[in-house]
Amino acid sequence: MEWKEVWAEAIGAAERDVSAHVPDAVRFVKGIAAARESRLLLLLEAMADGALDQEAIEEELNEERAILESEFLAVRVMAKKAAQDAANALIGTIQKALVAGISLPV
Numbered sequence: 482m483e484w485k486e487v488w489a490e491a492i493g494a495a496e497r498d499v500s501a502h503v504p505d506a507v508r509f510v511k512g513i514a515a516a517r518e519s520r521l522l523l524l525l526e527a528m529a530d531g532a533l534d535q536e537a538i539e540e541e542l543n544e545e546r547a548i549l550e551s552e553f554l555a556v557r558v559m560a561k562k563a564a565q566d567a568a569n570a571l572i573g574t575i576q577k578a579l580v581a582g583i584s585l586p587v
Contacts, residue, residue, distance in 0.1 A: 484585050487578040494570035502563035506556050513552045521545060 524541050527533045533541070 482578055482581055482583055484583055487575060487583055490578075491571045491574035494574045495567035498566040498570045499563045502559055502566070506559045506563075509556060509559065510553065513549065517545060517549060 524533070524538060524545070528535075528538045
């Protein structure tokens, strides 16, 4: 097997592993955002009605930001897992090719 073929296969394996994790991360982010939507709308409506002043709305939005940042930390774990899987796929492909024999470019 030629090195270029091995390298292309290894990159493809890594890309497939990363792309397999993307839909889960997207669904997770959408779910978290959907869970916060009603409170954010209430805050905006309260501001529009004059029930909250600018300072209060800023405080509330900062609280929402902190909540979202905290909940979105799980995406970091998902990304780390995707990176680990991609690295394992890339190196695993090369290791299999080593066993089978690689023709290196000269």
